[in-house]
Amino acid sequence: MNLEVLEKNEQKLIFVIEDITIEMANAIRRIILTEIPVFAIEEVIILKNDSPLYDEIVAHRLGMIPLKTNLENYNLPRDCDCGGFGCPLCQVSLTCEVNNDTNKPLVVYSGDLNSNDPNIVPTHDKIPILKIDKDSKIIIECYAILGLAKDHVKFSAVSNCFYRYYPVIIFNEDDIKDKEEKELISKMCPVNLFELVNNKLELKEDYWKTCTLCKACEQNSNGKIKVTTQKGKYIFFIETDGVLPFEVLIKKTFELFNEKIDEFITKLEEIEILSKIY
Amino acid sequence: MIIPIRCFSCGKLIAHVYQPYLDLLEKGESSEIAFEKLGIDRFCCKRMIVAHVDLIDDLLKFPRLQ
Numbered sequence: 360m361n362l363e364v365l366e367k368n369e370q371k372l373i374f375v376i377e378d379i380t381i382e383m384a385n386a387i388r389r390i391i392l393t394e395i396p397v398f399a400i401e402e403v404i405i406l407k408n409d410s411p412l413y414d415e416i417v418a419h420r421l422g423m424i425p426l427k428t429n430l431e432n433y434n435l436p437r438d439c440d441c442g443g444f445g446c447p448l449c450q451v452s453l454t455c456e457v458n459n460d461t462n463k464p465l466v467v468y469s470g471d472l473n474s475n476d477p478n479i480v481p482t483h484d485k486i487p488i489l490k491i492d493k494d495s496k497i498i499i500e501c502y503a504i505l506g507l508a509k510d511h512v513k514f515s516a517v518s519n520c521f522y523r524y525y526p527v528i529i530f531n532e533d534d535i536k537d538k539e540e541k542e543l544i545s546k547m548c549p550v551n552l553f554e555l556v557n558n559k560l561e562l563k564e565d566y567w568k569t570c571t572l573c574k575a576c577e578q579n580s581n582g583k584i585k586v587t588t589q590k591g592k593y594i595f596f597i598e599t600d601g602v603l604p605f606e607v608l609i610k611k612t613f614e615l616f617n618e619k620i621d622e623f624i625t626k627l628e629e630i631e632i633l634s635k636i637y
Numbered sequence: 638m639i640i641p642i643r644c645f646s647c648g649k650l651i652a653h654v655y656q657p658y659l660d661l662l663e664k665g666e667s668s669e670i671a672f673e674k675l676g677i678d679r680f681c682c683k684r685m686i687v688a689h690v691d692l693i694d695d696l697l698k699f700p701r702l703q
Contacts, residue, residue, distance in 0.1 A: 370676060411696040412639065423642040425650060464697050485653045486642060492697045518649040519679075600650045 365568070365594075372597045372605045375525065384522050384593050390612045390619075393509040395516040396435055397602050398426040398451065398479055402502040409495035410467075420488055421501055422513045424469050425600040426451075428505075429478045430611065435505050445502065451479045455499040459491050466490050467497060479503060482601040516608055519598040524588035526570040528552070532560060534583045544584070547575045567594075639693045646681035658686055 361377035376384065403418040410417070432448075434440075439449040453472045459465040470484030491497055506514035535541055541560045545553040552566045553576065576584045597605065640655040654675040661671040668687065677683055 409701060411693060411699070411701060416638075420639075420642055464694065483650065483653045485656070486650070487639065487652055487655075490639065490693050490697060512648055515648060518643075519647055598649070 367605070369601060370598060372595075374595050375592065376522075376595055377592045379591055379593065381593075384595075386616060387595075387612055388520055388522060390615050391517055391520045391597065391608065392515065394507060394615050395603070395608065395611055396428075396430065396505040396507060397514045397516045398428045398433075398503050398505055399511075399513040400424065400426070400453065400501045401504045401506065404500040406498040406500065407496050408499075409497060410489040410491045412489050417489055417499070421499070422511075424472075424486055424488075425482045425602045426479055426503055427482055428516075428602050429476075430505075430603075430607065432478075433505055435507075445504075449504060451476050451503045453501045453503060455488075455497065455501070457491065458496050459493055462493055464490055464492050472501070516603050517597055517599045519596065522593040522595045524572065525592035525594060526567050526572050527587050527589050528562060528566060528570065528576070528584060529587065530560075530562070530576075530580070530584040535560060535580060540580065544576050544579050547579050549573060549575065552576075638696070639691065640689055641685060644679075644682045644685050647679060649677075649679070649682050651677070651682050651685050655686055655689070 360379055362374055363377075364372070364374045366373040400421045403421055405414045405417065408414055408417060412420075433451075434449045436443040436445070436449045439446060441449065443449075451474060453474045455467065455472045457465070457467050457471055467488045467490070468484060469481035469486035469488060471488075472481060474480050489497070508515035535544070538558060541555060541558070544560060545551075545555050550569045550571060552563050552570060554561045554563065570586075572586060572588070574586050577586050597608070599605070599608070603611075640652050642652040643649065644651050654677060657675060658668075658671050661674065662668065666674075668683075672678070672683055672686075677686070
């Protein structure tokens, strides 16, 4: 397996992965999308709410706020010793108490949430939760737990994760003689991969980064240009809200993948033993 | 009412860029450049911000029914 990182910043990770089957690539994608445990607010107690938003809307908005997650110190509630009842090992409490003393409306931001664990805090401080008028008050108590994205999207570790085939364009310059045809090919490509230089059709060097495999060039050249994909090579895109760093995310993905394969093998062995008995 | 926290279609966080987006427009920036600066690149997220009508300021004038 060969891996090359093309782009990496706080929000986005793009890499090319080689010598991997499509089933494996899809397993990685599905685990990233649904199986990574992430913190989100699950329970909200509203003691006072003077804003024009209903309690249910406030609770839903609070649940949607992404929280920075520390996977080492916390358990999933169903795996916890307390049996999911709620204990310091599986639950974090966040409180929010804002009193508007000013003379104009005040926006309550996610930065106003006080967490009892300094590691589990909202990823951004400027997410507006609600707005209160002068002389109004809001007192909220929230409980965040770890959860999986297959139960609710608020627990998703990434906001986008997909892969695409590595495109390969094969063509021979001598085959296409007609000047009009050349112009048509370079004009019809939606991402402008072909350039006409001195009446010669030239393909951009890093065309695989932007080619969408639309096959417009193949259709307009009557098959003289061939658009194919390289087997076992994929371009992966991952985009996060800052919930987990990419290193932790990828490491956790493969941990979960190995766990699933081990579980599958043990189940398979059980079936084999049973079939021998009967 | 108030800007939704996440994009309805893809789930990207968009609430925290709404105010910076309005500030950029006030400076005379075009929406295209504003979206580029704020890191919003899909059209599902763009429509969340472009099509949003902030009505909460009007509703603040009325007392809440308890």
